[in-house]
Amino acid sequence: MSETTKPNNRLLAALPVKEYKLLLPKLEEISLTHAETIYEPDDVIRHVYFLNRGMAWLLTRVTKGNLLEVGVVGNEGVVGLPVFLGVKTSSNHVIAQGNGTALRIKTKDFLKECERGGSLPKLLQRFTHALLMQTSQTVACTRFHLIKERLACLLLAMHDQTEADKFQITQEFLSNLLGVRREAVSKAATNLQQNGLIGYSRGKVSILNRAGLEAAACCCYSIIKEEYKKLFENSDRS
Template sequence: MHRPENTLLQQLSPAARQQLLDHCKPFELVLSAELSVRGQPLEHAHFPVEGFLSLVIDVDSHPPLEVGMVGAEAMLGSELILGLAPTPWRALVQGAGSSWRIGARQLRAQVQAIPELEALLQSCLLARLHQQTLAAACQRYHPIAPRLARWLLMSQDRSRSECFHVTQEFMALMLGVRRAGVTEAASHFQDSGLITYHRGELTVRDRHALEAQACSCYAADKQIYQRLMTAKR
């Protein structure tokens, strides 16, 4: 059976990867757990192996809104290369799994010791900034159904499974819309045979058709990652 890995770590040379992992510890990602506190510096960085995280921001009395998603393709904490600064968001475990966890100060020390790690984290941070800019435009201009299709595809990519757990209430919160809008869009996808949904368990039945329903931001998001994370450093 294929052993899951963090794709970001796999881009390091074997020696550099082992040096970094010597300072990391396995960590269980428990569904709905919060890995950071808004307004406080990150205490740990995480390299997800299985499962994924949502970066959510709270504005005044409004419900939380997702501004980023992190799975095994990336990491939580790339901004630590810039210093120990308060974060504007909370990191919430959206899909249970596991990660490699390292203390913030330890990571910064390893960045100094491993030049290729610094270059990798710079690329990771830049990719996230580009993706968050795209997400802001998507949030403003695209209708609910294409955005939901995009979000479901992003969640499936990071869960590495056709099936994952999610509630309609959570989908509405992550998209920043009313639950009725998500219910209508999800019902249309289900009636069309794209997904099945029952008691919080969602299964993608026709990924190709779901991709056709997604807004252009899904493909653009992947292109950003491909361009910035696979370029020679």
């Protein structure tokens, strides 16, 4: 990537030009494939990823063989945040959703850039806050909101992050993300489909009525979206 090419990752794009130019030689552009594992629990975090396209699920294991979504990262942030907080290993399964791209940096180089000071650590602090807020909101959502509402939230997040009207995801994986039985996901998806909000066939979801899907979602979607909007307020590149 050249110095004149603006990164699609919003956190990198928010850096002052001089700081981004110093970071750029250490960034490696890579491709991510659908369902690719980025980290498993207890993996040493050897690279940090600034996502350009696509998204990554942050998953925690709740029972043997079952995973639950606790967060999602797209081009507004970074995957590998624990090293910024002084933790060398991942506590989550981190899995790519859809085919995407990222700018990867070695952990030792990432930490050196953070130690340099400037805007990067400040933006990472704000992103950490937003991610923690997202996680806490997801916990509340899991406890209090209907499966149909939660599914609508999840699909809206995928629509935002992948920037595609159609994406690949199975009902089995959706049931893991939501922490419910597959039959419950099937019932919720059928309801959304019958109302003309989505199409679902052979593990592929199509967004047919974005406004209707937003109306079907619980308040958590707008709360989380607003929090990430604050992340980049007053942080334009200079």
